[in-house]
Amino acid sequence: MKKVSIVGFGRFGKTLYRLIKDDFIITLYDINIISHEGLTKSTIIAKSLKEIYSSEIIFYCVPISSFEDVISKHKKYFQNYHILIDVLSVKMHPAKIFKKYLTNTQALLTHPMFGPDSSKDGFQNLPIILDKFTTSNEIYQFWKEYFKSKNLKVIEMSARDHDRLAANSQGLTHFIGRLLDAYHFEGTLIDSLGAKKLLEVKGQTCNDTWQLFMDLQLYNPYTKQMRIKLGNTFDKLSNKLLPRQINSQFITFGIQGGKGSNNEEALHHFLHQAEIKRFRIKYLYTSRNVLQALYRGNIDRGQFAIANSVAGIVDESIQVMGKYK
Amino acid sequence: MKKVSIVGFGRFGKTLYRLIKDDFIITLYDINIISHEGLTKSTIIAKSLKEIYSSEIIFYCVPISSFEDVISKHKKYFQNYHILIDVLSVKMHPAKIFKKYLTNTQALLTHPMFGPDSSKDGFQNLPIILDKFTTSNEIYQFWKEYFKSKNLKVIEMSARDHDRLAANSQGLTHFIGRLLDAYHFEGTLIDSLGAKKLLEVKGQTCNDTWQLFMDLQLYNPYTKQMRIKLGNTFDKLSNKLLPRQINSQFITFGIQGGKGSNNEEALHHFLHQAEIKRFRIKYLYTSRNVLQALYRGNIDRGQFAIANSVAGIVDESIQVMGKYK
Numbered sequence: 001m002k003k004v005s006i007v008g009f010g011r012f013g014k015t016l017y018r019l020i021k022d023d024f025i026i027t028l029y030d031i032n033i034i035s036h037e038g039l040t041k042s043t044i045i046a047k048s049l050k051e052i053y054s055s056e057i058i059f060y061c062v063p064i065s066s067f068e069d070v071i072s073k074h075k076k077y078f079q080n081y082h083i084l085i086d087v088l089s090v091k092m093h094p095a096k097i098f099k100k101y102l103t104n105t106q107a108l109l110t111h112p113m114f115g116p117d118s119s120k121d122g123f124q125n126l127p128i129i130l131d132k133f134t135t136s137n138e139i140y141q142f143w144k145e146y147f148k149s150k151n152l153k154v155i156e157m158s159a160r161d162h163d164r165l166a167a168n169s170q171g172l173t174h175f176i177g178r179l180l181d182a183y184h185f186e187g188t189l190i191d192s193l194g195a196k197k198l199l200e201v202k203g204q205t206c207n208d209t210w211q212l213f214m215d216l217q218l219y220n221p222y223t224k225q226m227r228i229k230l231g232n233t234f235d236k237l238s239n240k241l242l243p244r245q246i247n248s249q250f251i252t253f254g255i256q257g258g259k260g261s262n263n264e265e266a267l268h269h270f271l272h273q274a275e276i277k278r279f280r281i282k283y284l285y286t287s288r289n290v291l292q293a294l295y296r297g298n299i300d301r302g303q304f305a306i307a308n309s310v311a312g313i314v315d316e317s318i319q320v321m322g323k324y325k
Numbered sequence: 326m327k328k329v330s331i332v333g334f335g336r337f338g339k340t341l342y343r344l345i346k347d348d349f350i351i352t353l354y355d356i357n358i359i360s361h362e363g364l365t366k367s368t369i370i371a372k373s374l375k376e377i378y379s380s381e382i383i384f385y386c387v388p389i390s391s392f393e394d395v396i397s398k399h400k401k402y403f404q405n406y407h408i409l410i411d412v413l414s415v416k417m418h419p420a421k422i423f424k425k426y427l428t429n430t431q432a433l434l435t436h437p438m439f440g441p442d443s444s445k446d447g448f449q450n451l452p453i454i455l456d457k458f459t460t461s462n463e464i465y466q467f468w469k470e471y472f473k474s475k476n477l478k479v480i481e482m483s484a485r486d487h488d489r490l491a492a493n494s495q496g497l498t499h500f501i502g503r504l505l506d507a508y509h510f511e512g513t514l515i516d517s518l519g520a521k522k523l524l525e526v527k528g529q530t531c532n533d534t535w536q537l538f539m540d541l542q543l544y545n546p547y548t549k550q551m552r553i554k555l556g557n558t559f560d561k562l563s564n565k566l567l568p569r570q571i572n573s574q575f576i577t578f579g580i581q582g583g584k585g586s587n588n589e590e591a592l593h594h595f596l597h598q599a600e601i602k603r604f605r606i607k608y609l610y611t612s613r614n615v616l617q618a619l620y621r622g623n624i625d626r627g628q629f630a631i632a633n634s635v636a637g638i639v640d641e642s643i644q645v646m647g648k649y650k
């Protein structure tokens with residue numbers, strides 16, 4: 001029986017252990033104390049880093065953001081007969097780290113797309129992504145066949161393709177889940193099927209750690225683009241919901257000043273030049289009120305002063321311009 | 326057998342007809358031609374507005390945004406023995422319209438929370454919201470018991486409570502569904518369970534008409550607050566994902582000017598005063614580049630000129646400030 005070490009015995013380390021414990025002699029290692037409860041008799045709990053590397057195969061089930069730290073600290077134990085396997089939810093990052101620290105040791109990139117929740121009734125048909133990376137054909141075939149023999153659905157894909165797809169799938173899903181959580185989206189008496197599904201998405205994604213969420217967003221080079229695109233799409237959709245004109249009879253202007261202010265005078269000058277005859281003016285007194293009213297669709301157009309020939313730059317306007325777009 | 330008219334024979338009108346066709350003598354009316362195909366023998370197709378009102382009970386299955394138009398046009402046919410029932414997905418709006426146009430005619434507010442998709446396998450346990458509004462106890466009891474007898478789940482709630490809850494449930498769900506659609510969120514080879522659920526939400530909400538989406542967002546007085554809150558939550562969550570400092574060794578400044586520009590001179594003045602010694606400067610040349618780099622988390626701080634003692638206001642800066650917040 002081959003010897004396998006699992007570094008990191010958290011949510012996923014425990015799930016992996018459940019999957020492979022009967023097929024290998026397992027050594028576990030964690031920075032926290034591991035209890036013997038529920039472990040097979042042959043399972044060893046390593047007390048030193050050196051013990052980990054008495055196994056031929058090492059799985060790293062550590063947080064994405066700790067991965068480089070772990071690999072750099074363990075580097076001195078790596079031998080050319082070791083096979084290192086990462087299971088992170090991002091793939092370009094571990095590829096980069098392995099390239100940086102490994103010389104003659106083989107490494108396999110995997111993303112098992114399951115955790116304790118989705119595998120609680122078994123592993124049947126759960127997906128695992130594989131990138132052969134620096135493993136030999138023989139080693140790669142061994143693990144590919146092994147995962148298939150566990151009824152996992154093996155998907156072969158490069159680290160880059162994985163991250164590009166994952167940003168727009170897992171990355172987006174976790175972002176929406178966290179958005180719903182931060183919004184305090186809750187069930188109501190009158191939830192439609194769709195609302196119930198969103199509640200499930202919120203529940204599932206927030207069942208994972210906040211650290212995993214942050215790491216998915218920060219260590220996949222494509223998630224930033226995803227968030228920027230989602231934000232721009234959000235703004236465009238919101239803008240479509242602003243009324244074309246608040247009142248079809250006239251244009252509603254909101255101005256920074258009060259009645260008789262310089263702002264009003266300037267507006268009348270503009271209205272005269274633009275030959276706008278049907279209008280209403282809302283006196284909103286501050287630039288903040290003007291921008292807020294525009295944002296909320298309470299006025300059609302807003303006006304405020306940025307500079308004044310006597311007093312110079314109007315600080316309030318400049319400052320509040322940073323709050324709205 | 327009571328006589329019931331259904332005004333509007335679209336997606337929901339047809340669903341309602343399936344629900345009630347065997348229990349009443351039905352008259353149908355639509356602005357488009359209705360085919361006799363699939364109708365019961367006793368069903369009448371009205372050719373004039375007057376014919377609609379030969380029934381005692383009238384259901385209005387028209388778009389939310391057409392409701393006032395329909396009620397105002399039909400007003401002259403209303404008698405005190407008529408019972409008008411609306412089925413809109415918002416409730417304060419029809420309440421307002423009924424109050425505006427009805428004198429001695431009773432009206433019942435309902436929101437059947439189902440459509441052709443969710444009821445395709447039957448109506449068992451599908452929710453319907455009721456607000457008694459201006460109906461007599463007797464009439465209200467009749468409809469409440471009738472809907473229960475059809476195995477619907479009757480939920481009694483005021484129009485205001487309905488709209489407040491619906492904005493944060495149905496309104497939010499449809500907004501997320503449309504957001505995913507506008508983003509072009511699609512299935513991938515590596516979708517998790519959560520991603521699949523989001524795809525279902527997208528599919529379901531976009532199966533409804535764009536008009537229903539717009540109407541849900543615009544005719545429920547609470548949806549605007551929902552969208553503003555969701556937008557603010559989105560921004561806060563995005564900001565949490567910006568790096569605290571791009572590079573922990575130094576502060577990265579992005580400036581509008583190039584090397585030797587007034588901007589650089591101003592920055593050095595600031596750095597000296599603020600006693601900042603570890604910094605890097607990125608020469609970004611335009612205010613747009615500075616704001617974009619800040620937004621994308623590529624610089625820690627940005628600097629650009631708003632006004633210049635010689636040339637006055639810097640138009641580019643003012644204009645681009647409107648694009649970012």
